[in-house]
Amino acid sequence: MxxxxxxxxxxxxxxxxxxxxxxxxxxxxxxxxxxxxxxxxxxxxxxxxxxxxxxxxxxxxxxxxxxxxxxxxxxxxxxxxxxxxxxxxxxxxxxxxxxxxxxxxxxxxxxxxxxxxxxxxxxxxxxxxxxxxxxxxxxxxxxxxxxxxxxxxxxxxxxxxxxxxxxxxxxxxxxxxxxxxxxxxxxxxxxxxxxxxxxxxxxxxxxxxxxxxxxxGAMDVRLGNGYDVHRFCDGDHVILCGISIPHDHALDGHSDADVGMHAVTDAIYGALAEGDIGRHFPPSDPQWKGAASEIFLAHAAKRARDMGFSISNIDCTLVCERPKIGPHAPAMQKELARICDIEPSRVSVKATTSERLGFTGRGEGIAAIATAALVRT
Structure with a gap:
């Protein structure tokens, strides 16, 4: 019915x-x-x-x-x-x-x-x-x-x-x-x-x-984490947390390969016990080929709101040797906040290297780790 x-x-x-x-x-x-x-x-x-x-x-x-x-x-x-x-x-x-x-x-x-x-x-x-x-x-x-x-x-x-x-x-x-x-x-x-x-x-x-x-008096606090990796491919820029950054390579992926935004999106889905991006936007579906990752994050944020949750804060760490993230972090922070409809002060974007160890240290790609806290009262 x-x-x-x-x-x-x-x-x-x-x-x-x-x-x-x-x-x-x-x-x-x-x-x-x-x-x-x-x-x-x-x-x-x-x-x-x-x-x-x-x-x-x-x-x-x-x-x-x-x-x-x-x-x-x-x-x-x-x-x-x-x-x-x-x-x-x-x-x-x-x-x-x-x-x-x-x-x-x-x-x-x-x-x-x-x-x-x-x-x-x-x-x-x-x-x-x-x-x-x-x-x-x-x-x-x-x-x-x-x-x-x-x-x-x-x-x-x-x-x-x-x-x-x-x-x-x-x-x-x-x-x-x-x-x-x-x-x-x-x-x-x-x-x-x-x-x-x-x-x-x-x-x-x-x-x-x-x-x-x-x-x-009936607060429900949820924590979720997200992790994503994309390898480098031929290109002249990367998109990280919604910001286009000039670079001597691009990131390879089914969508726009925004590794940071993917990790944040999965963190929100994880806090909701709603799986990951692939569950909601299957890579086998050709309509998502080259799609802007903003679509995925906006969906996750709306899903949180529809379930009665507010996004308390988001923390995203990008792991790479290059490009340099620091100059672009404030813009990334604002863009993630805009898509999630929260204050920029509730979003953290930072970067670290892997001391030239592993695939990120060899400059083969970028990894991202994110945590999201949701609150329902």
């Missing part, structure tokens, strides 16, 4: 305070929206629709060239959901999840449980049984109590068979608290799957501090 998610990010979030809508505010080193999108990108969904306010011109410009499908938000939540559903209508998925962008702490377990429940139900949503005593109040005074039996605190993502929720929204008129309300109004039964106490919705200023603690 195919699956998709609609992420609602068109709200203004005024109760959260600040000059920016809450989805664009910083949180634990990233924006709220970045955390949420990373969780869904890592969940194996076929498509993701991001519903944005028509007034968020910077966000539209930022995301229009990504893997996301963009849709304009409406006057209320229900209208925004209908816009997201319409964006999927040409090739409708079997299942669709609808999630609030302001829930950045959602876990893969909750997402997977909702999707799994849709195998047997037309609708499913996570909920937490209410355990605290409930009061009714007025003017800051308790006026009564409320029986909590059978009460649940609703969460997202809420999941539906696409055809069923589309029909329910087409028939619904007026606002709705959430999509479960719309589904039930259309006669759909909604299964409850276990929610997560940490799947909080950022609503008020104090919620940012709690989300920061949650996101900072």
């Amino acid at each position: 195919t699956s998709a998610a609609i992420i609602l990010a068109a709200g203004r979030g005024q109760r959260a305070g600040g000059d920016l809508p809450k989805q664009w505010r910083p949180l634990a080193g990233r924006r709220v929206a970045d955390w949420t999108l990373a969780r869904f990108r890592a969940s194996g969904l076929d498509r993701i629709v991001l519903v944005l306010s028509p007034d968020d011109t910077e966000a539209w410009h930022e995301f229009e060239a990504t893997d996301l499908i963009l849709a304009p938000g409406g006057a209320d939540r229900a209208a925004s959901v209908r816009s997201g559903l319409a964006a999927l209508a040409e090739t409708p998925p079997d299942k669709v999840l609808i999630h609030d962008i302001a829930r950045p702490c959602v876990t893969q377990r909750v997402i997977a449980d909702v999707l799994a429940a849709l195998d047997a139900h037309a609708a499913a949503a996570p909920g937490l049984p209410v355990t605290d005593a409930l009061w009714r109040g007025e003017a800051a005074q308790v006026t009564g109590t409320q029986d909590r039996t059978g009460l649940y605190a609703a969460q997202t993502p809420q999941g539906f068979r696409y055809a069923a929720i589309s029909a329910a929204h087409d028939a619904h008129h007026g606002p709705a608290a959430d999509d479960v309300e719309v589904a039930r109004a259309a006669g759909l039964d909604v299964a409850i799957v276990p929610g997560d106490p940490d799947n909080i919705k950022i609503t008020r200023p104090e919620d940012f501090a709690r989300a920061e603690r949650l996101l900072g």
Whole structure:
């Protein structure tokens, strides 16, 4: 069954305070929206629709060239959901999840449980049984109590068979608290799957501090290493870490033979347990003959982001007698950083010789060793 998610990010979030809508505010080193999108990108969904306010011109410009499908938000939540559903209508998925962008702490377990429940139900949503005593109040005074039996605190993502929720929204008129309300109004039964106490919705200023603690408390650090070698061949330049350097030989390889960039790329794939360049770009495939190694590195960096990781730092060592690397190292550093979309201060490029020992010492080729550190929180 195919699956998709609609992420609602068109709200203004005024109760959260600040000059920016809450989805664009910083949180634990990233924006709220970045955390949420990373969780869904890592969940194996076929498509993701991001519903944005028509007034968020910077966000539209930022995301229009990504893997996301963009849709304009409406006057209320229900209208925004209908816009997201319409964006999927040409090739409708079997299942669709609808999630609030302001829930950045959602876990893969909750997402997977909702999707799994849709195998047997037309609708499913996570909920937490209410355990605290409930009061009714007025003017800051308790006026009564409320029986909590059978009460649940609703969460997202809420999941539906696409055809069923589309029909329910087409028939619904007026606002709705959430999509479960719309589904039930259309006669759909909604299964409850276990929610997560940490799947909080950022609503008020104090919620940012709690989300920061949650996101900072489950750090996943990965290290990967890469090693590559290319022999010299006839030519007048070499390409190292994306920089063309005049030389009395070139490097021989199926692609552009950028030994430094290949080592960095394999280091990232290694940290992700995703094999090496050959797994993703087989040398037996003629389309990669002479390809720029930037293609490989950009793919590895995007794969890391899609799995929810940030590249913390990269360290690359080039091993050769010639050409001299030092004068070109700053340019290499900037180019690797550009491709990986990280700060140059997180990239190190350096060189060493092998004291005229081995094939590098005899000037027969160049070797490269790289390490990459990835962090997911």
